[in-house]
Amino acid sequence: MGAGAKHRLVFVDRLLATLVHLRHGVTHDVLACWFGVDRSTITRAIGEVRPLLAQRGCxxxxxxxxxxxxxxxxxxxxxxxxxxxxxxxxxxxxxxxxxxxxxxxxxxxxxxxxxxxxxxxxxxxxxxxxxxxxxxxxxxxxxxxxxxxxxxxxxxxxxxxxxxxxxxxxxxxxxxxxxxxxxxxxxxxxxxxxxxxxxxxxxxxxxxxxxxxxxxxxxxxxxxxxxxxxxxxxxxxxxxxxxxxxxxxxxxxxxxxxxx
Structure with missing residues (x-):
């Protein structure tokens, strides 16, 4: 079922990367170094988690x-x-x-x-x-x-x-x-x-x-x-x-x- 590459980061790590990016403005390159993954992995993770956070409301x-x-x-x-x-x-x-x-x-x-x-x-x-x-x-x-x-x-x-x-x-x-x-x-x-x-x-x-x-x-x-x-x-x-x-x-x- 499903297509595309599997996630190299578990959801908790993807959420953490997104929160750090939003709160402190840390770049995707730096986050990639912290988590030991490629920059594109961080970009994909933030792109998926950010809309979920936006839909939660206040x-x-x-x-x-x-x-x-x-x-x-x-x-x-x-x-x-x-x-x-x-x-x-x-x-x-x-x-x-x-x-x-x-x-x-x-x-x-x-x-x-x-x-x-x-x-x-x-x-x-x-x-x-x-x-x-x-x-x-x-x-x-x-x-x-x-x-x-x-x-x-x-x-x-x-x-x-x-x-x-x-x-x-x-x-x-x-x-x-x-x-x-x-x-x-x-x-x-x-x-x-x-x-x-x-x-x-x-x-x-x-x-x-x-x-x-x-x-x-x-x-x-x-x-x-x-x-x-x-x-x-x-x-x-x-x-x-x-x-x-x-x-x-x-x-x-x-x-x-x-x-x-």
Whole structure:
């Protein structure tokens, strides 16, 4: 039964090699030396295990995992928790000269070649969802619409999602479920009382949504996301695999804290 070469690494070793690669960014050549196999064996092992990790979803409690954005919205509706959403960029290698889609990876924010993922956390910064990546030129609000966030919030339970100014406009489309920083009423010659009020409201909103930045920072601590040097086609599996592993660690830490 089956075809192709048999594995020279048992599954535990393949899993270990993938975890080391994701966490520390160790190259395939170095891993091949450690395990005493050919580089192609490591590449094959990581290519097989990484999608499996990406499909696991994000762990919120023991035995409960969220794999889709719809499940996250339903979870927030049941628990009554506030969600926080933000986009994050991952630098990638520049596409080859002559490719017709070469410019679409250039981020309008950082002016570098990147891909973008949407991250959704709870009020404590625990990762609940990380989307597949899209080219860096895609705006945050466009990416959210493409993922179906507007439809899920409009037709789903009453939840509160905090977002930054990049998502302004979603509040009106979702019945106020997406909360963004307040608009400025005066663009010029604003009275002093308004400047003080607007700054106070802006800081209050920022202090509530800062936890998503902490969650993204924990994701970026994994060296594979500091800068992705592999194929861009693998970034979606990479970021979702890391999000799942990070969420499992966060859930374990929460359980340990509650028991102590």
């Amino acid at each position: 762990t919120v409690t023991a035995g409960v995992r969220l794999r889709t954005l719809a499940e996250v919205v339903e979870y927030l509706g049941v628990t009554g928790e506030t969600g926080i959403v933000d986009g994050t960029e991952i630098r990638v290698r520049r596409p080859a000269v002559g490719r017709k889609d070469r410019d679409k990876f250039i981020s309008g924010k950082s002016k570098q070649n990147a891909v973008k993922a949407m991250v959704l956390t709870d009020g404590d910064g625990r990762v609940l969802f990380c989307s597949p990546t899209t080219p860096g030129s895609c705006a945050d609000i466009t990416h959210a619409r493409q993922l179906g966030l507007v439809r899920l919030l409009s037709d789903g339970p009453a939840v509160e999602i905090l977002a930054d100014a990049g998502y302004q406009g979603l509040g009106a489309q979702t019945g106020g479920r997406v909360v963004t920083p307040p608009h400025r009423k005066f663009k010029k010659n604003a009275p002093d009382w308004y400047e003080e009020l607007h700054e106070r409201q802006r800081k209050a909103h920022s202090s509530r949504r800062i936890r998503v930045e902490h969650g993204i920072a924990h994701l970026k601590n994994w060296r594979a996301l500091a800068r992705h040097l592999g194929h861009r086609e693998h970034t979606s599996d990479t970021v979702q695999a890391i999000a799942g592993l990070l969420s499992q660690q966060q859930a374990a830490d929460l359980i340990s804290t509650q028991q102590s």
